[in-house]
Amino acid sequence: MIHVKDLHKNFGKLHVLKGINAEVKKGEVVVIIGPSGSGKSTFLRCINLLEYPTSGEIYIEGELINRKTDENKIRQKIGMVFQHFNLFNNLNVINNITLAPMKVKGLSKDIAEDIASELLKKVGLEDKAYAYPAQLSGGQRQRAAICRALAMQPDIMLFDEPTSALDPEMVKEVLMTMEGLAEEGMTMVVVTHEMGFAREVGDRIIFMDEGQILEESTPDLFFSHPENNRAKEFLSKVLY
């Protein structure tokens, strides 16, 4: 599904990604963890070309993506959920969800709204369809944002710390939505600090630090017997 070969990314002199090699198979849930500034977001953003790699290769469903790729085509296949939701403030929930399907895919309003209602029902937001983002709680906003990404019917979903900006009591509703999605077989790459989610829902853990993947294993192994010293240190800090 996703195949990354020797990915490097520089921001000017700053070398943020230093040779990432990774593969994500269809239906797999890969959880990326690591300290702040280690390049997790940058890695995710390279996958849907919000950032262009400095060097290296990224294949999406076998297709090499680079500056010559139609970025809008690739992004239709890859949904992204942001830490700060980024719902369109000028549109209500239903219009947030239907905008891209209508304008990008050319779906009719009726069909787009059917898809949106279905998704909203699934995440328990059907009564908020006509609410504006400002009227929603953080957890509701994030669930709406997940619906917005899903409405494009992507093959892959990227999550960049989807619960980091939420009040504690709202974290669970968002994680459960994500878990439901994983159970339906969605291919997911999730950057998170929620170790419980990583352990329960993740198929594989990738530990990143300073722009490199230092350890990669199953959740069971990673949490019980981390091998890398920095992974051990990181876990000792985040696990209570």
Place this chain on the structure above:
Amino acid sequence: MNLDFSRISSYSPLFVKGTVTTLELTLFSVVLGIMIGLIVALLKMSSFKPVSIIGHVYVELIRGTPLLVQLYIVYYGLPQLIGQDIPSFPAAVAALSVNSGAYVAEIIRAGIQAVDYGQMEAARSLGMSYGLAMRFVIIPQAIKNILPALGNEFVALLKESAAVSVISMSDLMRQADIIRAATYTAFEPLIVVALIYFTMTYIFSSFQRVLERRLKASDSR
């Protein structure tokens, strides 16, 4: 102190005429200024450096020189270049709109850049092009920042336009000069003119405050 407004009362049609001219002038200049401002803002925000530099230079040059000098350049300077006189009304509109365009450009640019960058990223991540994202997500939000500031610009231009009296435009300010010369009274006509300017700006400002409140209200729907 001998104030006597009856001495100028027979000149009231001149005040009316001047007021109309000033309003016409401001309206034309603001509309043209917005068009210029829009273009200059787009130039300035271009990712192509040479183009953005043109926009940048325009804004800096215009904002860094007095309106009076700009008026003189258009009215006295340009005719020398093109070998033909420019009537005062078009000259005044040209100078005022070129001047206003620089300020409007900054208003538009600031209004667009005040929209959280995450909105653009989210739109792009869904496969929307830059144009689609601008049209359906960014501009509608930027307008809420831009409209109130454009109202301020209109009020500012209404006042600034008094400068055109020096190129023999018969605007409101110029009428005060004419009446002063005809009646040998200075204070009364100037006070009347000041009051008229104030009334106009006060009305527009109040109108604008209402509009602003409406926009705010629609934000927290």
